[in-house]
Amino acid sequence: MASQIANVARRDWIAIALITLLMWATRSDHFASALHLADASWAVFFIAGIMGTRIRVALWLMINASVIDYLALRAGVSSYCVTPAYVFLVPTYLALWASGRWAATTFDWNAWSLLKAALALCLGVVGAFIISNASFYALGGHFEEMSALRFTIKVAVYFPRFLVSTALYTIVAGVVAYAWQQAQTIFRTRAANR
Numbered sequence: 001m002a003s004q005i006a007n008v009a010r011r012d013w014i015a016i017a018l019i020t021l022l023m024w025a026t027r028s029d030h031f032a033s034a035l036h037l038a039d040a041s042w043a044v045f046f047i048a049g050i051m052g053t054r055i056r057v058a059l060w061l062m063i064n065a066s067v068i069d070y071l072a073l074r075a076g077v078s079s080y081c082v083t084p085a086y087v088f089l090v091p092t093y094l095a096l097w098a099s100g101r102w103a104a105t106t107f108d109w110n111a112w113s114l115l116k117a118a119l120a121l122c123l124g125v126v127g128a129f130i131i132s133n134a135s136f137y138a139l140g141g142h143f144e145e146m147s148a149l150r151f152t153i154k155v156a157v158y159f160p161r162f163l164v165s166t167a168l169y170t171i172v173a174g175v176v177a178y179a180w181q182q183a184q185t186i187f188r189t190r191a192a193n194r
Contacts (some may be wrong), residue, residue: 011180016057019044019173020064026116027068041065042162043169045093046124049100050117050129050170081136090137092128096166099124109178110129121170125163 002097026040048057073079103120105115137143147153 012053014190015046015051015177016053016060019047020061022169023061023064024068027065027072033186038161038165038169040091040165040169041095041174042125042166042172044130045096046100046121046170047173049097050104050120050125052095052101053106055097058094061161062093063084065089080142081140083136083140083142085132085135088131088139089126092132095131096124097126099127107150109181117170117174118167121167122163125166127158129159 018187022040023044026037044061045058052058069082073082098147103113103117107117133151133155137146137148145152
């Protein structure tokens with residue numbers, strides 16, 4: 001029993017390390033722009049949630065996102081998005097993590113679970129998109145002359161990109177997790193049959 005718990009903990013920490021590295025590789029202009037990778041940050045928070053991680057993992061990921069942004073600013077990336085609205089990235093990311101946690105409550109690699117995960121991902125991305133853009137409009141200091149309706153119409157064109165990139169990273173992570181789970185099952189079966 002203790003070895004099973006240790007294996008689960010080790011697997012979870014390896015997965016957390018991998019998604020943290022994914023965020024570093026895609027959020028940073030150093031790697032992402034050279035490889036033309038979309039930012040995986042939103043997917044990372046959803047994946048952390050669907051893994052069933054505790055809130056401290058979401059906080060760990062938020063700290064990493066802030067450090068990445070700080071380093072990017074120090075390297076000369078535009079500070080246009082760093083406004084008082086930046087603090088609303090906390091509820092933005094929590095919306096994604098919480099939607100993943102909701103999907104994780106009954107997840108079992110069956111059609112119902114996958115459908116629930118897809119719904120959770122969509123709801124999480126919609127919530128995150130609304131929180132991040134509404135706060136940027138209200139607190140960003142760039143849109144005094146623009147109506148809320150005009151701003152909404154202008155930013156709505158970006159929503160599909162956020163949804164698609166989050167979904168694609170999540171699907172790839174799901175395929176890797178499922179393949180890993182199946183490989184573990186095969187190895188355990190072979191070991192038991194020896």
